[in-house]
Amino acid sequence: MRFGRPEYLHFLWTIVPLALFLIWAARRKRRALARFCSPQILGKLLDERCFQKQRTKAVLTVLAIAAMIVALAQPRWGSKWEELRQEGVDLVVAMDVSNSMLAADVKPDRLTRARRKVADLLNMLEGDRVGLVAFAGTSFIQCPLTLDYSAVAIFLDALDTGLLPVQGTDIGGALRTSLKAFSGKEKKSKAIILITDGEDQRGNALEAAREAREQGARIFAIGVGQELGAPIPNLEQGGFKKDRAGDMVLAKLDESTLQKIAIETGGSYARSVTGDMDLNKIYLEDIKNKVEKKELKTTRRQLWQERFQWLAFFSVICLSLEFILREN
Numbered sequence: 001m002r003f004g005r006p007e008y009l010h011f012l013w014t015i016v017p018l019a020l021f022l023i024w025a026a027r028r029k030r031r032a033l034a035r036f037c038s039p040q041i042l043g044k045l046l047d048e049r050c051f052q053k054q055r056t057k058a059v060l061t062v063l064a065i066a067a068m069i070v071a072l073a074q075p076r077w078g079s080k081w082e083e084l085r086q087e088g089v090d091l092v093v094a095m096d097v098s099n100s101m102l103a104a105d106v107k108p109d110r111l112t113r114a115r116r117k118v119a120d121l122l123n124m125l126e127g128d129r130v131g132l133v134a135f136a137g138t139s140f141i142q143c144p145l146t147l148d149y150s151a152v153a154i155f156l157d158a159l160d161t162g163l164l165p166v167q168g169t170d171i172g173g174a175l176r177t178s179l180k181a182f183s184g185k186e187k188k189s190k191a192i193i194l195i196t197d198g199e200d201q202r203g204n205a206l207e208a209a210r211e212a213r214e215q216g217a218r219i220f221a222i223g224v225g226q227e228l229g230a231p232i233p234n235l236e237q238g239g240f241k242k243d244r245a246g247d248m249v250l251a252k253l254d255e256s257t258l259q260k261i262a263i264e265t266g267g268s269y270a271r272s273v274t275g276d277m278d279l280n281k282i283y284l285e286d287i288k289n290k291v292e293k294k295e296l297k298t299t300r301r302q303l304w305q306e307r308f309q310w311l312a313f314f315s316v317i318c319l320s321l322e323f324i325l326r327e328n
Contacts, residue, residue: 001075001076001077002075002076002077002304003073003074003075003076004073004074004076004306005072005073005074006073007073008069008070008072008073009069009070009073011069011072012066012069012070014065014069015062015065015066015069018061018062018065019058019062022058022061022062023058026054026055026058029054053325056325057322057325060318060319060321060322060325061318061319061322063314063315063318064314064315064316064318064319064322065315067311067312067314067315067318068311068312068315070311071308071309071311071312071315072308073308074306074308075306075307075308075311076304076305076306076307077304077305077307078304078305078307079302079303079304079305080302080303080305087127087293087294088125088126088127088128088129088189088293088294089128089129089189089190089191089287089291089292089293089294090128090129090131090145090182090183090189090190090191090294091125091128091129091130091131091191091192091193091287092130092131092132092133092145092178092181092182092190092191092192092193093118093121093130093131093132093133093192093193093195094133094135094139094174094175094177094178094192094193094194094195094196095111095114095115095118095132095133095134095135095142095159095195096111096114096135096136096169096174096195096196096197096198096224097111097134097135097136097159097160097161097163097164098136098137098161098164098167098168098169098197098198099136099161099167099232100169100197100198100232101114101161101197101224102161102232103197103225103232105225105226106224106225106272110197110224110225111159111160111161113224114195114224115156115157115159117279118156118195118279119153119156120279120280121193121279121280121283122149122152122153122156123149124280124283124284125149125283127147129145129146129147130145130146130149130152131143131144131145131146131152131181132152132155132156132159133174133177133178133181134159134163134164135164135169135170135171135173135174135177136161136163136164136166136167136168136169136170137164137166137167137168137169137170137201138164138165138166138170138173139164139170139173139174139176139177140164140177141177141180141181142155142158142159142163143155143156144181145181145182145183168198168201168202169196169198169199169200169201170200170201170202171194171196171200171202171205171208171257171261172200172202172203172204172205172206172207172208173202173204173208174194174196175192175194175205175208175209175211175212175219175261176208176211178192178194178212178217179192179208179211179212179215179217182215182217186216186294187214187215187216188216188291188292188294189216189291189292189293189294190215190216190217190218190291191217191218191219191220191267191287191291192212192217192218192219192220192267193220193222193279193282194219194220194221194222194258194261195222195224196221196222196223196224196253196258197223197224197225197253198252198253198254199252199253199254199257200254200257205257205261206257206260206261206264209260209261209264209265210264212264212265213264213265213266217265218265218266218267218287218290218291219261219262219264219265219267220262220267220268220269220270220282220286220287221258221259221261221262221267221268221269221270222269222270222271222272222278222279222282223253223255223258223269223270223271223272224253224272225252225253225272227253228250228252232249232250253271255269255271266290267286267290268282268286270282
């Protein structure tokens with residue numbers, strides 16, 4: 001036997017003072033009657049069955065309360081096994097962590113805002129596996145695909161521009177690394193959310209997008225930053241980065257390439273100017289509707305049968321009998 005709310009069983013200790021009180025009350029009543037008249041006259045006035053009914057009523061009251069307390073503890077016995085199937089998609093978030101993501105045209109900066117939005121996305125996921133890829137001039141899998149969203153959140157907080165030694169924006173490399181994060185050879189249930197603020201400096205992003213399409217992965221690209229670009233912080237010397245001519249370097253989006261990547265794989269492109277990346281919309285309207293789900297996990301759980309109703313019924317019977325005896 002198991003109990004769903006075993007803490008209620010502690011109230012069974014109240015039965016002891018209740019029983020002692022009922023015994024004390026019955027004895028006090030007998031002493032009061034003995035002072036009223038002699039035992040010979042009392043035997044003629046009251047039938048011994050009257051005292052038996054009082055004892056029976058007391059027992060019924062105690063049994064009713066005890067049964068109700070045990071019923072509140074939700075006793076369970078007898079069980080059956082239920083198979084649980086968890087379905088979802090494999091979702092890889094490829095995050096640009098190049099120095100340009102520290103630009104403050106999106107408050108507080110592009111990278112911090114992107115991390116916050118992805119954290120909000122984690123709270124929306126419904127049984128999907130999610131992984132993280134960090135990229136700049138090179139890329140690596142920051143967190144493999146997992147159903148443990150709390151672990152993903154820890155890796156997400158660790159995303160920083162100092163993770164990678166090679167600066168730049170290699171979107172093609174990021175997409176290929178994201179494809180390696182997927183497990184299995186099946187060509188379905190794969191989605192990549194690409195978040196970047198720069199242009200593809202290697203020029204092989206479209207080729208990587210074709211590889212993604214062949215492997216059944218859809219790419220949902222998000223471009224971060226203002227249309228005119230933003231100055232890139234110079235972490236070593238302070239201020240902003242400048243070219244050899246002394247002009248300030250601006251990080252600009254290559255929206256055309258990002259749009260082609262999304263179209264190539266049947267995904268979508270969204271531009272984030274103020275920091276609102278529409279990840280809610282992308283997940284609810286695009287990924288859940290366009291990406292086919294697959295079975296990610298199958299488990300079995302043991303379901304115990306609730307039996308509190310029998311004790312509740314027994315308690316009602318005891319109270320009913322106690323009431324009937326009181327009327328007679």
